[in-house]
Amino acid sequence: MATGDAAGSGKQASEEAWWHDAVIYQVYLRSFADSDGDGVGDIPGLSSRLDNLTRLGVDGIWLSPCHPSPDLDHGYDVVDYTDIDARYGGMPAFQEFLDQAHARGLKVLMDIVPNHCSAAHPWFLKALAAPPGSPERERFIFRDGRGPDRSLPPNNWPGGFGGSAWTRVDDGQWYLHTFDPGQPDFNWRNPKVADHFDHVLRRWFDRGIDGFRIDVAHLLLKHPDLPDWPDLTMYNAHQQNQPGIHDVYRRWRRIADSYDRELTYVGEVWVPTVSDLAKYVQPDELHQAFYFDLLYSPWDAAAFREAVDRGLDGIASAGTIVSWTLGNHDVHRVVTRYGRVGPDTGAGGSPARSRGAVDVRLGEQRARAALLFLLALPGSIYLYQGEELGLPEVQDLPDHARQDPIWSRSGHTEHGRDGCRVPLPWRKTGSSFGFGAGGSWLPQPDWFGDYAVEQQWLDVDSTLWLYARALSNRRALRDRLAGEALEWMAVPDRPDVLVYRRGGVICVTTFGDAALDLPAGWGRVICSSAPVVDGRLPGAAAAWLLIG
Ligand code: NOJ
DSSP: OOOOOOOSSSSOTTTOOOOGGOOOEEEEGGGGGOSSSSSSSEEEEEEEHHHHHHHHHEEEEEOOOSSSOOOOTTSOOOOOOOOOOOOGGGHHHHHHHHHHHHHTTEEEEEEEEBBBBOSHHHHHHHHHHTTTTTGGGGGGGEEBBBBBOBOSSSOBOTTTTSSSEEOOTSSSSSEEEESSSSSBBOOSHHHHHHHEEEEHHHOOOOOOOOEETTTTOOOSSOOOOOOOOTTTTTOOTTTTOTHHHHHHHHHHHHHEEEESSOOOEEEOOOOOOOOHHHHHHHHTTOOOEEOOOTSSSSSOHHHHHHHHHHHHHHHTTHHHHEEEEEEOTTOOOOHHHHOOOSOOOTTTSSSGOOSOOOHHHHHHHHHHHHHHHHSSSSEEEEETGGGGGOOOTTTOOOOGOOOHHHHHHTTTTOTTGGGGGGOOOOSSGGGGGTTOSSOOSSSGGGGGGGOHHHHHHHHHTSSHHHHHHHHHHHHTTHHHTTTTOOEEEOOOOOOTTEEEEEETEEEEEEOOOOOOEGGGOEEEEEEEEEEOTTTEEEEEEEEEOOOO
């Protein structure tokens, strides 16, 4: 509950703040578990599977947006920020879920979408009905077009999903939407917008949640003159990461700090350099920001080491922790990325959604190794649902089933993100492999049952068991690892191997095909992604060893 005045300086996060080393599991709700057979995952479905998450051993959940929404971008187009969509079970189901998660010791982060809402949001409907220059339009970014009859967009900015970032309305004005036309951008220079979001934050904190993941946190403010950007192949610095953005997060931090429990914000922040990123996680701004460099690194020892060093050096300078991740609902699944053996055909529209031939088995081995590499790092960890099953990307969805706006906005040239959002398999057989009683909103391939949760719990060598063992080790070693820095250890003549030490734990990863004989002095193997026989770690594998 709220205590005292929200104004004042940022409360310093304690060294022991729960989120400093938490492992948070991202639930993409519509694909997690369906309780009512409508083919779409929902909150009662999630609640019914919480024991599986505690068995897995995560510390908390990041719940993808579940507010009322026409779902043009699956919840990232919000109609009412203070309610829960009835299709997901409404507010009673949410409160029940929150209580049940807390009863199991799980933290709950919601996903807040402050850059834009849905074109069906009451504010936007009012803006459309009101004349140019009206206060209703001032909550969004409406402008006259260019050219003699104003029929050209106000500037040259492209939309994030393809096409222009501007759409023209009936009276001839244009509105800005950084993503789909169904997602109009708010005007964050209007104090009414900021006030509204203060209210939204408090609303959910008062209900008892533990924090927010902030959608495209760097985008809220645009250059006041909305000028053209000269080179659209480069990061458009007029459209994002504007200096005033930091005032927004100082204000949000004061709100979080006014509660007498430890809350956290984790920003999805896309900025050119890690020093730009560090500015978002100053002690009086966000607690965390995703560090994506490791996600974007190829499976390569030098690239991984560089990404880790850059993250630790850059973020530590801001006095907070790095928030690591290898996957989310916007990129291809990690098994597929690491198993890519053919050239990128480019049709994915992003290096993390490359397309081409995949060796799934190799990808699996590497992804298992990457997990151990990740989990011994200092900082918080974000996992994406299904990676604990070793699920590969579903690359061959039928075109008619694709729903990601990237598919339509790119003129059906980029497949987009549906392949990592296919509903989870819970059982080897049966209706939608145990996801629900009535099919699934994206078709699951026949092979999905081989990755089913139930099946994997029966096999101690499964990827699910590896995740559970690794998470339980990380938990057991928590005190030993807390506050301990990472120190690289040299392995002569093996540039394909990375070894680091933290608090008496050694993490060793072989990136190439060749095995490594583990020196006796490195200690006892407590966890490995592949069997270690006679002290030999195979290629494309990782192990943790306990010194002494
Ligand atoms: C980032 C989210 O992760 C993505 O899924 C969404 O499409 C965009 N922001 C727009 O909200």
